[in-house]
Amino acid sequence: MLDQAFEPLKKYDYGTPISELQGIEDAVVAAHDDAALRQDLEQHLIASLESDISRDAKDYVCRKLAQVGSPAAVPTLSKLVSTENAHLARHALERIPGPEAAAVLTTAAVELTGKLKIGAIASVGARGEASGVATLAGLLKDGDPAVARSAAMSLGLIGGVEAAAALQPALQAGSGDKSLVIDALLECAESLLRSGQTAEAKAIYASLAGDQQPRLVRLAATRGLLACGAQAEA
Amino acid sequence: MTQPSKGHSSPTTDAKAAGGNGGANRRQFLKAAGAAAISTPLIITSSALGSADRPAASDRIVMGGIGIGNMGRGDQGAFLGRNDVQYVAVSDVREGRREESKTRIDGRYQNKDCQTYNDFRELLARPDIDAVHVATPDHWHALIVIAACRNGKDVYCQKPETLTLREGPMMIAAARRYGRVVSGGSQRVLGDYRSTVDPVWAGELGTLRSINVNVGPLPQLCNLPEEEMVEKIDWNMWLGPAPWGPYNSKRCSGSYSINGASWRSFFDYSGGGMTDWGAHHFGGATFICDVRGLQPISVDYNDTAEGKWLEYHYPNGVTITHNKPHTGNMQVTGTPGEKIAPKPVPMYKGWGGIYGDFIECVKTRETPFRDIERAVNTCVVCHLGNIAYRLRRSLKWDAVAQQFIGDDEANRMVDRGRREPWQL
Numbered sequence: 001m002l003d004q005a006f007e008p009l010k011k012y013d014y015g016t017p018i019s020e021l022q023g024i025e026d027a028v029v030a031a032h033d034d035a036a037l038r039q040d041l042e043q044h045l046i047a048s049l050e051s052d053i054s055r056d057a058k059d060y061v062c063r064k065l066a067q068v069g070s071p072a073a074v075p076t077l078s079k080l081v082s083t084e085n086a087h088l089a090r091h092a093l094e095r096i097p098g099p100e101a102a103a104v105l106t107t108a109a110v111e112l113t114g115k116l117k118i119g120a121i122a123s124v125g126a127r128g129e130a131s132g133v134a135t136l137a138g139l140l141k142d143g144d145p146a147v148a149r150s151a152a153m154s155l156g157l158i159g160g161v162e163a164a165a166a167l168q169p170a171l172q173a174g175s176g177d178k179s180l181v182i183d184a185l186l187e188c189a190e191s192l193l194r195s196g197q198t199a200e201a202k203a204i205y206a207s208l209a210g211d212q213q214p215r216l217v218r219l220a221a222t223r224g225l226l227a228c229g230a231q232a233e234a
Numbered sequence: 235m236t237q238p239s240k241g242h243s244s245p246t247t248d249a250k251a252a253g254g255n256g257g258a259n260r261r262q263f264l265k266a267a268g269a270a271a272i273s274t275p276l277i278i279t280s281s282a283l284g285s286a287d288r289p290a291a292s293d294r295i296v297m298g299g300i301g302i303g304n305m306g307r308g309d310q311g312a313f314l315g316r317n318d319v320q321y322v323a324v325s326d327v328r329e330g331r332r333e334e335s336k337t338r339i340d341g342r343y344q345n346k347d348c349q350t351y352n353d354f355r356e357l358l359a360r361p362d363i364d365a366v367h368v369a370t371p372d373h374w375h376a377l378i379v380i381a382a383c384r385n386g387k388d389v390y391c392q393k394p395e396t397l398t399l400r401e402g403p404m405m406i407a408a409a410r411r412y413g414r415v416v417s418g419g420s421q422r423v424l425g426d427y428r429s430t431v432d433p434v435w436a437g438e439l440g441t442l443r444s445i446n447v448n449v450g451p452l453p454q455l456c457n458l459p460e461e462e463m464v465e466k467i468d469w470n471m472w473l474g475p476a477p478w479g480p481y482n483s484k485r486c487s488g489s490y491s492i493n494g495a496s497w498r499s500f501f502d503y504s505g506g507g508m509t510d511w512g513a514h515h516f517g518g519a520t521f522i523c524d525v526r527g528l529q530p531i532s533v534d535y536n537d538t539a540e541g542k543w544l545e546y547h548y549p550n551g552v553t554i555t556h557n558k559p560h561t562g563n564m565q566v567t568g569t570p571g572e573k574i575a576p577k578p579v580p581m582y583k584g585w586g587g588i589y590g591d592f593i594e595c596v597k598t599r600e601t602p603f604r605d606i607e608r609a610v611n612t613c614v615v616c617h618l619g620n621i622a623y624r625l626r627r628s629l630k631w632d633a634v635a636q637q638f639i640g641d642d643e644a645n646r647m648v649d650r651g652r653r654e655p656w657q658l
Contacts (some may be wrong), residue, residue: 014459015459016456017457018454067647084478086653087477087478087653087654093649116654118657122652122654125657126649146655154657180384183384186411188406190407214414216413219413223411
């Protein structure tokens with residue numbers, strides 16, 4: 001049955017009626033409570049991705065692996081993170097649980113260049129991947145300011161004490177635009193406050209409340225300090 | 235591909251230039267100019283000083299617009315018509331729309347001052363701009379709203395404010411972090427449903443049990459083939475964080491079609507009719523039921539001979555149904571024979587509808603009627619529905635954790651990967 005559902009994918013390209021892939025759509029829904037079907041479906045998706053299908057078809061398969069993919073799909077998806085299918089391959093890798101997908105994205109964040117590198121960095125952040133903090137900390141010092149800014153944003157998304165500790169030196173280093181480092185630190189403080197680590201959050205806010213900071217940042221830090229006080233009293 | 239038409243500064247990933255928040259803004263500039271006038275002759279125009287019906291320049295809200303298509307033009311006209319707004323800049327990836335806007339704005343003020351930008355980050359980097367309105371396709375909303383907050387701007391954002399569930403909390407967090415006034419953009423929530431709002435809030439229907447919303451359809455995947463580009467549009471920037479796809483006029487049309495002839499129809503840019511009109515209808519329903527501050531805890535998927543339909547359940551017992559067979563749009567079920575204490579119906583602040591509400595709140599720092607949190611709560615209803623229909627099953631939603639309970643596949647649909655180099 002799945003072989004038949006996947007047949008239209010071989011000729012699928014921009015302009016093909018999307019309805020031709022309804023068989024795959026149905027299989028994705030049915031696989032929710034059918035482990036055997038899910039495994040079979042994933043194998044069909046992986047095989048398709050390894051075959052000579054169009055860019056559009058590969059993007060479609062990545063979308064489906066984002067829904068039902070397991071670590072078994074990671075080796076095949078990893079081959080796409082430096083190709084024209086990189087975006088939707090990352091979309092799938094961001095969603096597949098386990099250290100395998102995290103490792104692919106973290107490695108890509110180091111090894112790739114340009115926009116693809118930034119995409120991989122963003123995906124590490126989108127996963128909230130705590131294991132990626134050390135890598136991102138290194139990328140904060142990258143010579144490309146866009147890479148450094150992306151690393152800061154991802155550290156802010158991951159949050160917590162380690163991410164904040166990685167960001168603090170970047171606040172002091174160099175003379176470039178620090179706004180995204182500051183924003184990431186504020187995000188870290190918010191995540192710490194949510195998890196009840198009030199003292200750690202307060203330290204971050206205090207470090208950003210000084211006169212040397214822009215008014216908007218001082219006000220944000222002051223709001224944070226007030227929130228810390230309110231939480232301490234509660 | 236078009237280039238930025240005016241270059242004020244080099245864009246950064248986020249464009250939060252230090253001056254955006256800590257540098258001199260327009261009011262500070264004018265104050266400094268006033269001080270300078272003590273020792274230096276300075277010609278101050280009557281426009282700058284204001285008049286009986288026109289505040290002095292230092293008291294006007296300086297605005298820019300991002301995304302000037304069908305809705306953006308309407309929003310622009312509303313702000314441009316206000317004497318307490320000075321509209322100074324527009325950003326759009328379509329050259330024709332930028333120039334059309336400039337002509338309109340310069341004509342309004344009888345000058346040549348309006349600046350135009352292909353890249354919104356350059357507009358947001360301007361320290362003199364207090365507030366922006368955003369009317370891009372939905373896949374840009376969260377990125378621009380968050381960037382605007384980081385740059386210290388207040389924001390009026392068209393509905394539907396979010397494309398994914400994950401974007402909402404991030405937009406709210408950015409607004410709260412930087413103390414920004416961020417208003418959603420559905421004027422219909424208060425404007426269209428008063429004949430139902432008034433008796434319900436007056437207590438005449440007793441305790442409200444349920445309300446039905448009829449809206450749709452769901453978004454579809456866009457697979458349109460490439461067409462020759464006949465207008466000057468920065469295609470890569472139009473797509474932005476969305477997956478790459480070839481230019482096609484229907485893919486990027488801003489028409490109000492939700493059946494395949496506009497971006498509103500397509501999954502990568504919109505939640506389809508479910509969010510496009512759902513932002514209005516579900517916004518109205520949650521207002522009528524007074525659950526604007528809540529999110530559903532579950533959505534039940536029903537597949538019956540009469541059609542597929544949903545039941546959303548709120549923690550306070552209210553039920554909102556979607557496309558329930560034989561049930562009209564905004565049809566409410568109260569408690570027959572019961573009368574409950576009336577509540578005052580919330581209204582816009584200031585004058586001039588939802589736009590005036592936003593401007594008044596920019597001045598006073600009050601919370602707008604369509605505060606981003608309420609707007610996001612409405613979008614959550616729409617997105618939960620889209621996901622339940624796509625997965626064809628009932629779902630439980632943890633509004634605190636912002637996750638589905640016990641459904642890994644649904645949780646994988648809370649957000650989407652963004653095309654490089656864009657990230658939230």
